[in-house]
Amino acid sequence: MKPYVLIVEDEESLAQLLEYNLEKEGYRVAVAPDGEEAMTLASEEAPDLMILDWMLPKLSGIEVCRRLRNRQATRNLPIIMLTARGEEAERVRGLDTGADDYIVKPFSMGELFARVRAVLRRIRPGLADDTLSYGDIQIDRVAHRVKRNGDEVHLGPTEFRLLDYLMQHPSRVFSREQLLDAVWGSDVYVEVRTVDVHIGRLRKALKMPGLPDPIRTVRSAGYALEMKNGGSGSSEEDSASAA
Ligand code: CA
Secondary structure (H helix, E strand, O other): OOOEEEEEOOOHHHHHHHHHHHHHOOOEEEEEOOHHHHHHHHHHOOOOEEEEEOOOOOOOHHHHHHHHHOOHHHOOOOEEEEEEOOOHHHHHHHHHHOOOEEEEEOOOHHHHHHHHHHHHHHHOOOOOOOEEEEOOEEEEOOOOEEEEOOEEEOOOHHHHHHHHHHHHOOOOOEOHHHHHHHHHOOOOOOOOHHHHHHHHHHHHHHOOOOOOOOEEEEOOOEEEEOOOOOOOOOOOOOOOOOO
8 A cells, every 4th residue: 555645835846846756756646736725635535644835825834734633534644844944933833733844945855755754654654664564464565465374364455454554553442433534534425333344354354263353342442453462562451341
């Protein structure tokens, strides 16, 4: 799954240059020429990362940043601000508003890529890589293959995306609504119960003799991917009595 980057930049030549180079680096890219368009595109599909120019028509970069932070689906969206030289004070304000990093124009593509990778790695460790693993589960995002304990696991596209998302945040509990937003997209109308159906299929596909169920159901809260020896310390919630 290619990380989706939304570029918000009114300077057309710069926007095109960024788009061209980021696509070449393996990212999926969209461009918004102003702040309003940025908000529209971001609500259609939450990007994995936003590159946001400071000075924009219609809505300023800082206002876009503030609005994104106030929405559930984009609250944690990584944002790299682009600022012109001499906007030092504003840069600080940008970081206050919730930008994750900033880069001063003019910059080289190498510098930008390094920042993009660093931000993605820091915020979502799984996104920067072609393969992901957690406990005895491995995902190959390029070949679209999943293995558990070395054995092939066959998943439908939705289960694959669901597992990919859960593996990016092991041990974290997600509500059904959060999973819907992240995996199906917030613009799609899907019943919340649909999540249960796909979690059920994923759980069944990952089931192997002698191996524990890696998906934890947290009553009235949601689901988490969690294995005893899988990684970070497990929160001691009651998994035995969960469905
Ligand atoms: Ca500008």
